[in-house]
């Protein structure tokens with residue numbers, strides 16, 4: 001169970017000035033106010049256009065940096081106060097998959113399991129089970145150097161799931177995947193959401209409407225750093241007064257009020 005409330009984060013950057021003149025600092029409001037409630041046994045999608053603040057939100061959820069304001073709870077554990085305990089309850093697939101190229105998929109997965117405090121035998125048994133679930137048995141004992149994008153994603157996902165976390169967080173997991181790999185991932189996530197797969201709490205970000213529409217039980221629309229609407233796909237369609245999800249998304253995410261608020 002993941003609960004995010006009133007989250008905000010700004011970055012201070014310096015624009016590229018000329019060689020002679022030092023440009024003044026600029027403030028980027030990456031996240032202004034994001035709220036999200038993701039219970040177990042549900043796939044919750046964070047849907048937003050480029051630059052909406054999805055990755056920044058998920059990075060704070062993963063404890064990479066603290067929010068300026070707001071709360072993040074994972075199974076009731078405060079990420080700010082107890083980051084290690086919260087992280088132990090999450091499997092996170094970030095935007096960079098960062099595999100060790102000289103290690104096979106199995107070795108990558110087992111090593112990560114051991115870092116999570118697992119015995120080598122248990123981690124190895126888990127690697128076998130995950131290879132079955134993610135249909136990656138053929139690459140399990142091959143060095144990860146030279147893996148395709150899909151193979152890298154599967155290995156990174158297996159590694160994130162090795163300790164059987166109750167909460168699974170994925171940042172744009174289908175980026176660069178072909179149709180078959182995307183389908184395989186979708187099936188794996190549906191299984192993990194089901195009682196047979198452990199009724200996991202799954203949060204994933206995407207800017208692809210069709211993907212969110214097909215997979216998510218609950219959608220949080222993010223625009224200009226704010227969660228601007230949330231609900232099931234039919235609820236969002238009704239809220240926007242549209243019959244196609246793409247039209248509903250455009251209406252909800254690009255509403256003139258939101259861009260005015262972002263200027264403020």
Ligand SMILES: Nc1ncnc2c1ncn2[C@@H]1O[C@H](COP(=O)(O)OP(=O)(O)OP(=O)(O)O)[C@@H](O)[C@H]1O
Pocket residue numbers: 011012013028029030031048049050051052053054055056057207
């Ligand atoms: N470290 C940083 N320093 C400065 N600005 C940042 C930093 N990280 C993110 N931003 C800015 O914050 C905003 C939100 O970025 P973020 O990566 O969270 O968006 P996103 O919704 O994940 O977008 P995309 O779908 O394109 O990946 C963007 O304008 C981005 O340029």
